[in-house]
Amino acid sequence: MSNLDILKPMAVKRKAEEAFTSRRTQRDDPRDAVSDNAKVSNMPPAGRTQDAQKSKLRDRATALLKTRQQLPIWPHAEEVRQKVRENDVLLLVGETGSGKSTQIPQFLCSEKWCQSLPVLTSTTSNGAQKGRKGNIGGRIAILQPRRVAATSLATRVAQEIGTPLGSSSPASTVGYSVRFDNNVSPSTKIKFLTDGMLLQELLRDRWLREYSCVIVDEVHERGVNVDLVLGFLRRILEAGRGAGSEDGRQGVPLKIVVMSATADMGGIHDFFAGVGDLPVNGSNANEGQNGHTSSQSQNEEWNGFSDSETPAKQDTSEENKRSSNDNISVGSCYIKGRQYPVTTHYTSTPTTNLLDTAMDRIIQIHQHTPLPGDVLVFLSGQEMIENLESLCHTYASSLNEQQKPPQQPSLPPRHKRGYPQKLPGLQILPLFASLPTHLQARIFQPTPPFTRRIILSTNIAETSITVPGIRHVIDTGKHKSRLFRPGLNLDTLLSTPISQSMAKQRSGRAGREAPGHCYRLYIEKDYWDLEKDTKPEILQTNLAFLVLTLKAHNVDDVLDFPLLTRPPRRSLEAALEGLLNLDALDPDTSNITDIGKKMASLPVRPDLARILLESSKHSPDIVEGVIDIVSALSLEEGIFLPVHSNKRLQSAAKKSSQELLLDKQKKKSGEDVSDDEESNPVEAARRQLLSRHSDHLTLLNAIQAYASPNTHDRRAWCDQHGISHRAMSRIMDVRKQLRQMMGSKRFQLAAPSNTNTVTLDGALGALQKRETILKCLIAGLWPNIAILTSLAPSQTQQGQAGSQPQNPNQRAPYTTLLTSQGIHVHPSSVMFTQRDSPGRRKEDDNTMGGRRDAAVGASGMPRAVIFTDLIYTSKPYARNVSAVELGWVADMGKLS
Numbered sequence: 092m093s094n095l096d097i098l099k100p101m102a103v104k105r106k107a108e109e110a111f112t113s114r115r116t117q118r119d120d121p122r123d124a125v126s127d128n129a130k131v132s133n134m135p136p137a138g139r140t141q142d143a144q145k146s147k148l149r150d151r152a153t154a155l156l157k158t159r160q161q162l163p164i165w166p167h168a169e170e171v172r173q174k175v176r177e178n179d180v181l182l183l184v185g186e187t188g189s190g191k192s193t194q195i196p197q198f199l200c201s202e203k204w205c206q207s208l209p210v211l212t213s214t215t216s217n218g219a220q221k222g223r224k225g226n227i228g229g230r231i232a233i234l235q236p237r238r239v240a241a242t243s244l245a246t247r248v249a250q251e252i253g254t255p256l257g258s259s260s261p262a263s264t265v266g267y268s269v270r271f272d273n274n275v276s277p278s279t280k281i282k283f284l285t286d287g288m289l290l291q292e293l294l295r296d297r298w299l300r301e302y303s304c305v306i307v308d309e310v311h312e313r314g315v316n317v318d319l320v321l322g323f324l325r326r327i328l329e330a331g332r333g334a335g336s337e338d339g340r341q342g343v344p345l346k347i348v349v350m351s352a353t354a355d356m357g358g359i360h361d362f363f364a365g366v367g368d369l370p371v372n373g374s375n376a377n378e379g380q381n382g383h384t385s386s387q388s389q390n391e392e393w394n395g396f397s398d399s400e401t402p403a404k405q406d407t408s409e410e411n412k413r414s415s416n417d418n419i420s421v422g423s424c425y426i427k428g429r430q431y432p433v434t435t436h437y438t439s440t441p442t443t444n445l446l447d448t449a450m451d452r453i454i455q456i457h458q459h460t461p462l463p464g465d466v467l468v469f470l471s472g473q474e475m476i477e478n479l480e481s482l483c484h485t486y487a488s489s490l491n492e493q494q495k496p497p498q499q500p501s502l503p504p505r506h507k508r509g510y511p512q513k514l515p516g517l518q519i520l521p522l523f524a525s526l527p528t529h530l531q532a533r534i535f536q537p538t539p540p541f542t543r544r545i546i547l548s549t550n551i552a553e554t555s556i557t558v559p560g561i562r563h564v565i566d567t568g569k570h571k572s573r574l575f576r577p578g579l580n581l582d583t584l585l586s587t588p589i590s591q592s593m594a595k596q597r598s599g600r601a602g603r604e605a606p607g608h609c610y611r612l613y614i615e616k617d618y619w620d621l622e623k624d625t626k627p628e629i630l631q632t633n634l635a636f637l638v639l640t641l642k643a644h645n646v647d648d649v650l651d652f653p654l655l656t657r658p659p660r661r662s663l664e665a666a667l668e669g670l671l672n673l674d675a676l677d678p679d680t681s682n683i684t685d686i687g688k689k690m691a692s693l694p695v696r697p698d699l700a701r702i703l704l705e706s707s708k709h710s711p712d713i714v715e716g717v718i719d720i721v722s723a724l725s726l727e728e729g730i731f732l733p734v735h736s737n738k739r740l741q742s743a744a745k746k747s748s749q750e751l752l753l754d755k756q757k758k759k760s761g762e763d764v765s766d767d768e769e770s771n772p773v774e775a776a777r778r779q780l781l782s783r784h785s786d787h788l789t790l791l792n793a794i795q796a797y798a799s800p801n802t803h804d805r806r807a808w809c810d811q812h813g814i815s816h817r818a819m820s821r822i823m824d825v826r827k828q829l830r831q832m833m834g835s836k837r838f839q840l841a842a843p844s845n846t847n848t849v850t851l852d853g854a855l856g857a858l859q860k861r862e863t864i865l866k867c868l869i870a871g872l873w874p875n876i877a878i879l880t881s882l883a884p885s886q887t888q889q890g891q892a893g894s895q896p897q898n899p900n901q902r903a904p905y906t907t908l909l910t911s912q913g914i915h916v917h918p919s920s921v922m923f924t925q926r927d928s929p930g931r932r933k934e935d936d937n938t939m940g941g942r943r944d945a946a947v948g949a950s951g952m953p954r955a956v957i958f959t960d961l962i963y964t965s966k967p968y969a970r971n972v973s974a975v976e977l978g979w980v981a982d983m984g985k986l987s
């Protein structure tokens with residue numbers, strides 16, 4: 092997008108704003124009331140409906156104003172405005188529920204500095220301005236770590252302001268932008284967006300000329316994206332102060348607000364103020380513009396607050412004096428108090444079984460506390476959620492049974508058997524990141540009458556959001572954390588204890604509409620033993636995305652980029668190496684390549700982006716096949732449900748009488764019916780989808796069968812095949828968006844002249860297509876190639892020497908070629924069972940076609956595999972595995 096392009100919507104926006112303001116002025120003037128009424132009666136029905144909608148919005152906003160005025164932050168509005176006027180950066184700490192996310196953007200959006208300003212947009216090489224008028228600023232961006240927070244907060248703030256949401260009206264002043272959903276209007280003044288979306292916008296305009304202010308909310312989460320955003324923001328501010336070579340905002344200020352309830356802001360203060368990394372600035376370094384000592388607003392040092400402390404006083408410490416007047420000025424503000432109290436309860440003894448204890452607590456709450464009183468339970472991951480969901484459903488159906496009128500009149504009434512007269516119904520709602528958006532949104536819909544909602548969530552609901560009706564929070568004290576080991580390219584995904592900061596955020600989800608309770612399923616001593624803050628993600632994740640993003644922003648020397656926390660050097664080197672392997676960087680200069688730039692613009696992780704780009708060299712059916720696989724891989728969880736642990740599947744597994752009859756007929760006619768098939772039709776149905784040597788192609792089979800026009804009832808199809816309907820709906824969302832993106836010329840790679848684009852028909856064509864898809868996967872996954880351990884070099888040498896093999900990976904069936912890491916095939920893989928009993932399946936070997944003998948070792952296991960993820964639980968497991976031929980990899984110029 093050119094610099095001018097971003098300015099086009101602003102002109103439309105100004106017109107819409109003018110129209111909006113003049114309409115509002117008319118309405119607000121009582122003299123217009125009569126003529127307004129007359130206008131209404133003469134209006135066509137559509138106009139009247141619109142007017143009725145507007146007045147409904149206004150009434151709702153008026154009603155909400157009273158609630159807003161009760162918030163602890165409300166009396167601080169002027170203080171906040173003043174501090175933002177005086178400083179480049181404001182650090183704001185306020186307790187959970189005090190009103191930061193909803194009120195701060197509203198306090199600031201009518202400020203003078205927040206207007207869109209006309210400027211000359213382009214400059215000549217010597218810095219002279221060239222004409223062409225445009226505008227800079229006018230919008231506030233407010234960043235959220237997750238999409239559910241961005242969308243729900245935007246909805247709430249639109250209601251508070253009384254404006255339609257997003258693109259539903261050109262006059263709407265509040266919108267949001269999350270991956271695959273950009274819901275803004277030309278007049279959007281307050282835009283909630285995920286940090287990932289702001290990074291994408293930075294790729295298009297590194298000066299963020301659309302905005303007057305960026306609010307970084309929930310900074311304590313310290314995801315990699317937030318650290319990157321903070322670095323880019325600091326660079327914009329430095330350029331505005333003359334520290335950079337140019338200022339693309341032409342003097343129009345960008346204000347930054349950084350907020351949290353639980354972050355330690357000391358490091359963030361120093362990061363912006365330049366303490367510790369800027370040179371000492373001469374003898375008058377501690378003096379302001381007029382020779383006075385720098386005031387608090389020019390540069391406060393962050394002293395941190397506790398409940399009893401007051402905000403930092405003017406700082407005169409030696410360290411702070413080093414920040415000159417030319418440096419970024421940082422102010423701070425503390426909002427004390429929360430709207431409603433939350434009582435914290437601990438267990439008296441350590442909990443041994445978290446699920447049972449959580450279930451007991453839910454039952455206690457349900458049987459002994461009145462409505463309204465919904466429950467929010469924090470669990471470590473999807474698996475734990477689904478297990479508790481199943482327990483909750485069992486409890487809910489037992490309640491229904493108990494509450495039926497007694498069939499034996501001799502039985503005493505319920506309440507005499509120790510139960511309350513009649514308990515409310517239960518609505519059980521899971522909530523996790525890979526749940527499709529429309530299912531996530533159910534937590535914000537009204538609770539049915541006489542019903543208690545039990546929301547079972549990962550840390551997705553931990554920050555920012557207000558779930559209406561929640562009075563009780565149950566905190567298991569666990570979350571899933573991913574730790575990357577750069578040397579081995581290995582991720583560990585384990586359930587680990589949360590930090591104190593996370594525990595506070597979790598309890599903060601209660602007490603937002605009324606007093607609440609937080610039940611921590613651990614003893615108080617364990618709480619005090621937790622880490623105080625959450626470890627920054629940058630210290631423990633694969634940094635390929637971070638490095639690619641920086642390179643895409645023309646940051647040549649990654650080590651030179653301002654980061655709040657320096658990542659380990661080894662992780663950076665591994666990321667650079669990984670990106671070189673994916674052709675994203677030039678091996679001579681380390682600069683980003685054209686492929687790398689395209690990868691950075693795709694909303695999936697770098698290896699998956701590389702696979703998508705590779706497919707663009709081929710015919711559309713290959714691109715579509717690869718998109719299906721990548722859509723499934725971009726979900727954290729798999730699509731296949733464990734058959735025996737899921738009630739619905741167990742009942743689906745019971746064969747209909749018709750199917751049993753069919754089996755009998757088959758048996759009579761001498762046909763083979765396996766025991767499994769006989770007892771478990773879900774497994775039999777699933778087997779139709781399996782591709783013997785490939786999890787990736789199995790995913791493709793499943794998605795294509797699900798999406799086929801011949802599949803009329805998709806939910807029933809999922810039940811029959813033991814597949815998560817939720818996961819499939821999410822995959823359909825992602826697939827749709829990726830298809831749109833990959834349809835654009837921007838993401839096409841030129842096919843080399845030897846690429847065979849002719850697709851054959853029939854079985855040979857299907858085989859060719861599958862082979863081509865696997866080759867596309869190799870383009871992104873070839874660093875994850877592993878061969879049978881028996882063929883790995885060290886083993887061979889030992890064998891030649893005639894000694895006993897001493898390969899430490901001996902017991903692992905595969906060894907990675909690049910890192911010599913022994914790996915096991917994950918039990919969820921189609922190749923796992925195959926290893927246990929080779930040749931067990933009867934279906935044709937689609938994957939390797941006629942070349943099985945070349946690709947399969949003596950054990951019946953493929954000689955070489957690629958995999959998508961390597962995770963460590965009890966041992967290193969490769970997940971999503973496919974057999975490949977080493978020759979394909981060599982043909983692609985890899986491993987040469």
Ligand SMILES: Nc1ncnc2c1ncn2[C@@H]1O[C@H](COP(=O)(O)OP(=O)(O)OP(=O)(O)O)[C@@H](O)[C@H]1O
Binds near residue numbers: 186193
């Ligand atoms: N969707 C909603 N429905 C009902 N009330 C809401 C909603 N969103 C916000 N509120 C009310 O506004 C209050 C302030 O919410 P806000 O998100 O601004 O607080 P916050 O200080 O940002 O909290 P946190 O630090 O937990 O993100 C809530 O405590 C609640 O009373």
